[in-house]
Each structure stands twice: as structure tokens, then as C-alpha cells.
């Protein structure tokens with residue numbers, strides 16, 4: 001059996017009195033694509049942000065590559081964080097930089113990659129997401145779909161071992177959802193380990209290895225997509241699916 | 247203006263009182279004032295050069311310098327001591343503070359050795375016995391005869407001067423208005439805000455001789471000798487220096503040097519000075535003013551910006567006792583600076599810090615304005631940083647960038663763009679507000695215009711000139727800033 005790349009043990013997170021995550025224990029194996037679905041406010045974003053410590057867990061452990069992130073010092077956390085790329089609902093591209101500069105910034109500043117190497121790698125990634133002709137554009141001139149593909153390329157530029165996606169298509173016009181999902185699907189096929197929070201059930205069905213259903217601060221159900229969608233185990237999941245499939 | 251200044255002086259005096267008290271008593275115990283001056287080889291004289299013929303600015307061989315009978319007195323004292331005389335200009339109100347804080351070694355500025363002043367400084371014997379006159383508009387000749395003719399009218403006198411106190415005391419039914427500079431008073435007279443201006447007789451003579459529209463009348467003030475005599479002031483307890491200066495002063499009296507040599511010489515400067523009173527003739531003085539105004543503004547915005555960044559970061563520090571302390575300190579600093587007048591800060595840096603390190607006026611001015619501007623810029627930057635979407639920080643951190651890199655490469659550039667208009671406003675405000683440092687004698691534009699005004703006996707023209715000059719500077723600056731603002735707009 002392979003060693004899990006991410007292992008979460010008894011993870012809990014409170015915001016004041018509001019207990020958002022309640023003792024979650026799950027694991028992600030290398031190469032797996034996990035799709036996290038669930039009702040709004042169920043704690044999906046918070047869970048994802050706890051994985052790369054953008055949010056500090058209240059208790060429990062997050063092990064990445066065999067190391068417990070919650071006990072590491074800030075410097076080590078920074079190094080491990082660069083191995084987990086993250087893509088946000090609102091892209092969060094740096095508006096004062098061109099597409100190329102957005103992608104080059106972190107490799108050059110964090111990994112001390114030379115300008116020439118960073119530029120070369122950035123162009124490769126832009127080709128991968130079909131946007132090389134926009135290298136010198138500023139983010140404000142891009143469509144939502146283009147911006148999100150640039151954001152994916154930017155995260156990939158750090159050569160992460162895992163990619164975290166938090167509703168990457170929720171802010172997009174419907175006709176642009178496909179181009180982003182295609183890029184993600186390609187990535188999955190190349191063997192990237194991915195944790196994806198999404199409402200795109202089609203993507204979950206065709207790409208996910210496992211579906212985690214999350215509500216009320218728990219992972220209520222961890223199943224294969226086939227099983228989850230045809231035969232949900234918990235009442236909570238049945239309820240959720242009946243609502244969104246209507 | 248006057249009230250602000252007096253308040254400022256009071257505050258600075260109170261703040262430095264502790265130090266001065268200790269330093270002066272120390273001096274009294276072991277007086278080495280004379281030895282110190284001889285050791286340094288120079289004697290620094292403080293004066294307010296807008297009081298011809300006592301002291302005023304004149305263009306000598308193309309260069310503007312302070313001349314007048316007081317300067318001749320100063321030269322004589324320095325020569326007798328075998329040292330070089332250095333003349334430092336500042337406003338009359340600042341002179342005694344400068345003396346007490348060691349900015350100058352002595353003050354010669356037509357100053358009367360009144361009992362109140364004697365409490366704080368030591369005076370030499372009298373080098374000149376004057377009297378008061380009142381300058382009026384020539385058209386009013388016959389209406390006013392002496393101080394008692396001004397019932398229901400307004401007369402003016404220089405703030406902080408003996409004339410001012412005595413005019414208040416010895417008139418009834420007359421409003422007495424104080425202004426810092428005599429040129430302003432004359433302007434007030436000519437624009438009929440004032441009906442008379444009380445000043446020392448030699449000054450009155452100089453003004454009347456140089457301005458055909460003015461006349462003078464005797465004041466008929468009832469005055470003690472100390473109110474009409476002029477003496478040299480030294481720091482309290484500098485007995486040896488006073489004794490040495492007294493030898494020179496006694497000679498001046500005995501040989502009647504003031505009336506025989508000094509006053510006629512000063513009169514000649516006055517004549518050459520007023521030959522050409524066109525503003526163009528003084529372009530060099532104005533240019534120097536512009537130069538200093540710009541130096542002060544640019545340096546202050548530069549250092550203020552650095553300080554502002556540090557302060558804003560300190561105000562946002564998080565985690566640990568140290569961060570809390572830092573945050574508290576930065577907040578206290580910003581609140582304190584924003585809650586006190588810039589004028590007081592300028593005087594505090596020049597006179598107050600001057601007790602510890604002897605800073606030149608220009609440096610003090612730049613330090614004070616940078617410290618002031620830093621507090622305001624810190625608030626702009628804090629607002630700018632808060633206005634940057636949190637998602638930007640999260641994206642940068644998720645890429646493995648440290649807090650510092652995130653701030654430097656992602657947040658600050660965007661914050662800067664957001665606050666650029668506010669920073670630009672701060673810069674333009676500083677072009678105008680830097681004029682405050684004129685009170686400590688920095689030759690920026692206002693200071694230079696005052697010199698031109700007392701040089702030419704023309705009240706309005708120099709003001710009109712600097713108004714236009716200020717406008718040209720601020721307008722050009724705002725054009726340049728707009729240009730950069732447009733360049734930064736790509737999103």
C-alpha cells in the first residue's frame with residue numbers, strides 16, 4: 001500500500017464559538033483526485049485552507065509527505081506550502097503584473113530561479129493552458145476563464161506535489177466553465193494529486209477517484225463517485241443530491 | 247499666526263525648561279563661556295534682520311547679507327575677543343530661546359534689557375540709547391501728534407518687543423496689534439489696517455527716509471532707561487563673556503561709535519539697497535527660496551515615506567508581546583504628531599533636540615517635517631494596505647512566499663497605487679506648509695520674501711511674487727504626479 005501524501009488526523013477548527021470543522025480524519029494518496037462537495041457553509045473552504053495552513057487548525061494534525069505541518073516553524077511551513085498549489089474562486093491574480101510576471105514572481109523570489117529559466121517555464125505552462133498569446137496582457141483584460149487558467153499555470157510554476165482547488169469555476173460565466181475543467185482534467189490525467197471543492201457534478205463523476213461529502217463540519221461520506229451518486233449512504237447526502245439534481 | 251507662535255514658544259520653553267535649568271546652573275558654577283568661545287574661534291550672533299538700521303538684509307557685491315549697526319557692534323565684540331563673528335538670522339520671538347538652548351552665543355537685535363528678560367538672560371551695558379517714534383502715513387500728518395492721538399484707532403508694534411508691551415500699557419482706548427515683522431506692520435499701515443506703528447527712532451527714521459508716503463511723530467511714551475536702551479544678551483551665567491563684551495561696549499559708548507560710524511554706515515547700505523526695488527532685481531533671492539522650499543519638501547516626503555512605511559507596518563504588527571508594544575508605540579506616535587501643531591514640532595526639534603546635538607536649522611526643519619509627514623503618510627499607507635483584497639495575500643502565501651515578500655512584491659505596490667493621489671496631496675501640501683521652517687531661519691521662499699520686503703520697503707509686491715511662485719510649483723507638481731498616476735493605471 002502506498003503512503004498517503006496528505007493525512008488529516010482529528011482536524012478541528014473553531015472561529016470563536018463557531019465550530020466549523022469537527023474531528024476530521026481522512027487521507028489522500030499520491031495521484032488521487034478527491035472532489036469535495038456539500039452544502040454552502042459546510043466548511044469546505046475552511047477544510048481546504050487548513051490543508052496548506054492558510055488557516056491554522058484549532059486542534060488535530062495535517063501531515064504532508066510524512067511531516068506534521070502544525071508543529072513546524074514558519075519557515076518550514078513556507079517551504080511545504082509551495083508544494084501545495086492553490087486555485088481560488090476569484091483567481092486572485094496580481095493586477096499590477098502581466099500574466100507572465102504573475103507566473104514568474106514566486107519561482108524567482110522563493111526558489112531563486114533565474115529570470116531566463118522562469119520565463120521559459122512560464123511560456124511552457126501558458127502553452128499547457130492555451131494562453132501563450134496572452135503572456136504580456138494584464139489580468140484586467142482577461143476573461144474569467146482565461147484568468148483562472150493563468151491562476152492554474154501560476155500555481156503549477158512552483159512544481160507542486162498537490163493542487164488544491166476551491167470552487168474554481170463558481171465565478172465563471174457558464175460558457176467558460178468547460179475550458180477550465182478541461183485543463184483540470186488534463187492535469188488529473190498527467191497524474192497530479194488534486195483536492196477539488198466544486199459543484200460541478202459532471203466533473204466529479206468523470207474525473208474523481210473519491211467523493212467526500214461534507215456538511216456540518218464533518219466528512220459525512222467518503223465514497224467512489226459511482227456509489228455516491230447512485231447510492232448515497234447518508235440521509236444528509238441523499239437530501240443534498242435530491243436538491244441539486246432537481 | 248501670532249497666537250500660534252506664542253503658544254509654540256511657550257510649549258517649547260516649558261519642554262526645555264528642565265534642561266536649561268540644569269545647564270544654566272551648571273554654567274553658573276563653572277563659567278567657561280569665554281574660554282569656549284575663544285576655543286571655537288567664533289562668536290555666533292543671533293538677530294532678526296528686518297529692523298533697519300539695527301539689522302537688515304542688504305545686497306553687498308551681489309550677495310545678500312545681514313548688515314546694520316548691531317552687526318557692527320557684534321563685529322567689534324568679536325574682534326576684541328580675537329574671534330570670528332557668525333551671524334544667524336531668525337524671527338525675533340525665537341532669539342531668546344536660541345540663546346538659552348545654545349544655538350547662538352549672543353543676541354544683538356535692538357533688544358531692550360527689560361527686567362523680565364533679565365530673569366532669563368544676562369545683558370551687557372547699554373550700547374545705544376534710543377527712543378520711540380510712531381510712523382504714520384504722510385497723508386495723516388496733522389491728525390496724529392503722539393501716542394495719545396490714537397483713541398479708537400489701531401496702532402501696531404512688533405510682537406515680543408518692548409514697544410508692544412509699553413503701547414498696551416500706556417495707551418487707553420487704542421487697540422494695539424502685534425505682528426512678527428516690521429515689514430508686515432508697515433504694510434498694515436499703508437493698507438490702513440493700522441493708523442500708526444510704534445518702533446525705535448532710528449528704525450522710524452530709516453523707514454521714513456526710504457518711503458515717501460510715510461512720516462514720523464514723537465511717541466511721548468513715558469519710559470525708563472532700560473526700555474529705550476539696547477544691550478547685548480548672553481546666556482544666563484556667562485559672566486566671563488559678559489565682562490569681556492562689556493569692555494567693547496564701554497568703548498563703543500565712550501567713543502560714540504554708534505552715532506559716528508555705525509549708523510551712517512548702515513544708512514549707506516539702506517541707500518544702495520533701495521536703489522532698485524524691482525522684483526526682478528531680487529530674482530536670486532527668490533530662486534534661493536524656491537531651492538530651499540523644494541529641498542525641504544522633497545527630502546521630507548522621502549524620509550516621511552520611509553518612516554510612514556515603518557510606522558504603518560508597526561501599527562499592523564501581530565503576535566507576541568513585542569508586537570503589541572510596537573503597535574502601541576506606533577499608534578501613540580501617530581496620534582501625538584497629528585495632535586500637535588507642526589510649528590511646535592519644528593521648534594522642538596531645532597531648540598529642544600539642539601540641547602543634545604547641535605543641528606543646523608535646515609537639517610532640523612527637514613527632520614521635523616519628515617517626522618510630521620511620516621505620521622500622516624503612515625495612515626495613508628495603512629489605509630492603502632487594508633484596501634488591497636485579502637485574496638492577494640492568500641494567493642501569494644499559497645505560492646510559498648513569506649509574509650515579507652508578500653508585502654513587498656504583492657501588497658505594497660498595489661497599496662501604493664491606491665494611495666498615490668493622497669501621497670501627491672501630501673507632497674503639494676508640504677510645498678506650502680514647509681514655509682513653517684522660516685521661523686527657525688531657514689531661507690525658504692517665505693523667509694526670502696520677508697527679506698525682500700524689508701530690503702525694498704515694499705509690502706505687497708514680494709507677496710504677490712511668491713504667491714505666483716508657489717502656484718507654479720504646486721501646479722507643476724500636480725501635473726507630474728498625475729502623469730505618474732496615469733502610468734500606473736493598467737487595471
Ligand SMILES: Nc1ncnc2c1ncn2[C@@H]1O[C@H](COP(=O)(O)OP(=O)(O)OP(=O)(O)O)[C@@H](O)[C@H]1O
Nearest residue numbers: 015016018020038039040041042043044045046047
Ligand atoms: N475567517 C472566518 N472567521 C469567522 N468565521 C468564518 C471564517 N471563515 C469562515 N467562517 C465560517 O465558517 C463556516 C464555514 O465556512 P466555509 O467558507 O468553510 O464554508 P463552505 O463550505 O466553503 O461554504 P461555501 O460553499 O459557501 O463556500 C461558515 O459559517 C462561515 O461563516
Ligand SMILES: [Mg+2]
Nearest residue numbers: 044045046167
Ligand atoms: Mg467555500
